[in-house]
């Protein structure tokens with residue numbers, strides 16, 4: 001029998017994350033939407049609590065650095081011999097936190113996308129050395145977005161150091177994080193295989209945060225431009241192998257996305273859940289009851305629309321669970337991670353905007369958070385690979401075509 005209930009062992013974690021979202025994130029949500037670039041200092045206490053839970057083991061390994069998957073699996077197996085591990089714990093808790101506020105979740109100290117990159121690729125020595133850092137992830141450049149294989153930032157080996165030169169834009173938490181994971185090319189003539197990631201501590205000479213962006217949504221999250229000019233980092237800060245393996249191509253660097261795309265899917269699913277819950281309550285106040293046990297066609301247009309959105313949401317939720325579960329069970333999940341990200345990113349934007357529509361002027365005004373969630377969710381269909389790029393990846397994998405054959 002298929003059991004679609006969340007694993008029982010994660011119930012306390014999910015319950016705690018929901019409480020935090022409701023009691024700590026929601027109350028400050030609008031404050032930091034208005035106060036763009038203001039540091040949400042309330043998160044320091046929350047981050048300390050998350051650290052405490054991780055150290056005690058109560059978090060089930062959830063969080064940005066919980067996505068490692070090469071340890072042979074220390075989690076207890078279920079009676080069917082499978083594992084419900086840190087990846088599942090992470091998506092379930094991120095979903096709840098984003099029911100509270102996506103921008104604030106993205107601003108949580110020590111939970112950056114760079115932390116997930118370190119967890120995915122670092123060796124044992126690096127994992128220990130970079131434990132407890134807060135790392136942003138710098139891939140995008142002026143003129144290089146979806147086509148990340150064309151990165152122009154360079155890393156030249158000089159003695160036992162790499163010298164980085166280039167400009168990175170739209171780095172989430174780039175202003176606040178204390179480390180940045182930077183993608184740079186060892187040799188631009190060797191193409192995508194020469195792209196490696198480097199951990200650069202803030203304060204390293206030659207690295208500077210140039211400016212912060214003003215944005216449509218997730219305004220609590222700082223988004224930075226970072227310049228590297230003859231910035232020297234120890235050679236030991238290169239993540240993964242320094243060898244340029246043209247046969248393996250881009251696979252090493254891209255492996256991070258198999259772990260992070262389900263997390264971004266969870267953000268979209270959480271934000272959409274918030275919109276659906278509030279819209280259902282607002283409809284009930286307006287006298288429209290949604291009956292989940294009766295066909296949509298015999299209900300009012302508003303109730304039918306909500307039910308259609310609920311089914312879209314369920315599809316995204318299940319794909320998110322599948323991608324994370326496969327990671328927990330050391331199964332290749334590139335296809336499923338992209339499917340989850342594509343579905344959740346699209347459904348998240350559709351649902352949050354449709355909820356604004358269903359609630360009318362109440363949805364559009366700032367008295368409720370519906371308009372904010374519609375703004376916040378859009379980015380989740382853009383970063384970590386846009387909707388179109390996820391669909392391209394899915395098509396390539398399903399049709400068995402290479403990136404050269406299907407562009």
Ligand SMILES: Cc1cc2nc3c(=O)[nH]c(=O)nc-3n(C[C@H](O)[C@H](O)[C@H](O)COP(=O)(O)OP(=O)(O)OC[C@H]3O[C@@H](n4cnc5c(N)ncnc54)[C@H](O)[C@@H]3O)c2cc1C
Nearest residue numbers: 137138139140144145146170171172383384386388389407
């Ligand atoms: C708020 C915010 C936070 C971000 N955080 C980070 C971060 O932390 N680190 C980081 O490195 N980057 C980050 N980014 C950058 C983000 O990942 C890029 O914006 C994204 O990858 C898209 O790149 P682009 O903006 O250059 O768009 P482009 O790649 O120029 O794409 C423009 C449009 O063309 C479509 N398109 C492109 N190629 C194809 C194709 N082959 N087929 C069909 N359609 C295509 C795209 O889907 C999109 O709709 C962030 C961006 C924002 C706005």
